[in-house]
Amino acid sequence: MxxxxxxxxxxxxxxxxxxxxxxxxxxxxxxxxxxxxxxxxxxxxxxxxxxxxxxxxxxxxxxxxxxxxxxxxxxxxxxxxxxxxxxxxxxxxxxxxxxxxxxxxxxxxxxxxxxxxxxxxxxxxxxxxxxxxxxxxxxxxxxxxxxxxDPLLLTALGMTSTLVGGWGGLNQTQLRKILAYSSIAHMGWMIIVIQYAPQLTMIALGTYIIMTSAAFLTLKMSFTTNIATLATTWSKNPTLTATTALVLLSLGGLPPLTGFMPKWLILQELTKQDLPVVATIMALAALISLYFYLRLCYAMTLTISPNTTNTTTPWRTQTTQNPLPLTMFTVATLGLLPMTPTIMTLVI
Structure with missing residues (x-):
């Protein structure tokens, strides 16, 4: 262009x-x-x-x-x-x-x-x-x-999105579709709490943008768009593969990574608002999403690449992409959890 x-x-x-x-x-x-x-x-x-x-x-x-x-x-x-x-x-x-x-x-x-x-x-x-x-x-x-x-509409949209985002990503093999369902699930987390604490929605949106940017830039750097070719990344770039697995776990919301912060704060707020059932459903829906992130981690780190791949395998290709944005987003995706009190003070 x-x-x-x-x-x-x-x-x-x-x-x-x-x-x-x-x-x-x-x-x-x-x-x-x-x-x-x-x-x-x-x-x-x-x-x-x-x-x-x-x-x-x-x-x-x-x-x-x-x-x-x-x-x-x-x-x-x-x-x-x-x-x-x-x-x-x-x-x-x-x-x-x-x-x-x-x-x-x-x-x-x-x-x-x-x-x-x-x-x-x-x-x-x-x-x-x-x-x-x-x-x-x-x-x-x-x-x-x-x-x-209407609060009931917001709650229904939020719960439906987290459940659909979790279930929809389970049977996908294309990474862009998996990230799309991940986006739907994250949108649900943001919408569910917007009526009680809009500041938490802003924190969740910010962390989602950081984590998704890291995921997309990683896939772009490794020329990967489906699970079959995901297994070849270890041979091309071991460091990138290790950090990618952590980025995916951060998207799933595992501590001590950044993705745990918004989920933790949102569940805490829902509990404060006397909504334990909604908080429980949201936490269970997060477990469904975590399954397909773990599936991607398994494909990257614990499986050997197939002998025949339908895509070009650039084993020794030197990339011309600038690694700085990927580095910044990856560091933020992995290490912002200790900064939670500071972020809360700035936003709320």
């Missing part, structure tokens, strides 16, 4: 998210979401592969539907209340429709069906942008209006 075009598209991505962050008016927020969608669409289809074009079409139709629902919800709310302010979402029909639209945008279950298919059709760099940056603007709107949305 032409570097000038790439610069314009990435600038538009930043502009769309910033517009949504800074907006207090529904139309401005909707405009920011639309700029975001239109900017990432050419990035998704840049390889001109039929699978990429199919994924781009699915993504565009889904996002256009969600944007239309947001516009309809805000218009309904303005009709009923005379207010376009995001914080004044007092009409229950409009608030429910708005939450469903944003759930469709970020891939919350049961509106998650587009997410694994779209992510599977993209290259790892664009998939990373889709899994991290594209979540920021919708989450800003959800946090601003969470107090007006």
């Amino acid at each position: 032409n570097p000038y075009v790439l610069m314009i598209l990435l600038s538009s991505l930043g502009l769309g998210t910033t517009l949504t962050f800074a907006s207090s008016h529904w139309l401005l927020a909707w405009m920011g979401l639309e700029i975001n969608t239109l900017a990432i669409t050419p990035l998704m289809a840049q390889h001109h592969h039929p699978r990429a074009v199919e994924a781009t079409t699915k993504y565009f139709l889904t996002q256009a539907t969600a944007a239309a629902m947001i516009l309809f919800a805000s218009t309904t709310n303005a009709w009923m209340t005379g207010e376009w302010n995001i914080n004044d979402l007092s009409n229950p029909i409009a608030s429910t429709m708005f939450m469903i639209a944003l759930a469709l945008k970020i891939g919350l279950a049961p509106m998650h069906f587009w997410m694994p298919e779209v992510l599977q059709g993209l290259d790892l760099t664009t998939g990373l942008i889709l899994s991290t940056w594209q979540k920021l603007a919708p989450f800003a709107l959800i946090i601003q209006s969470a107090h007006t949305i």
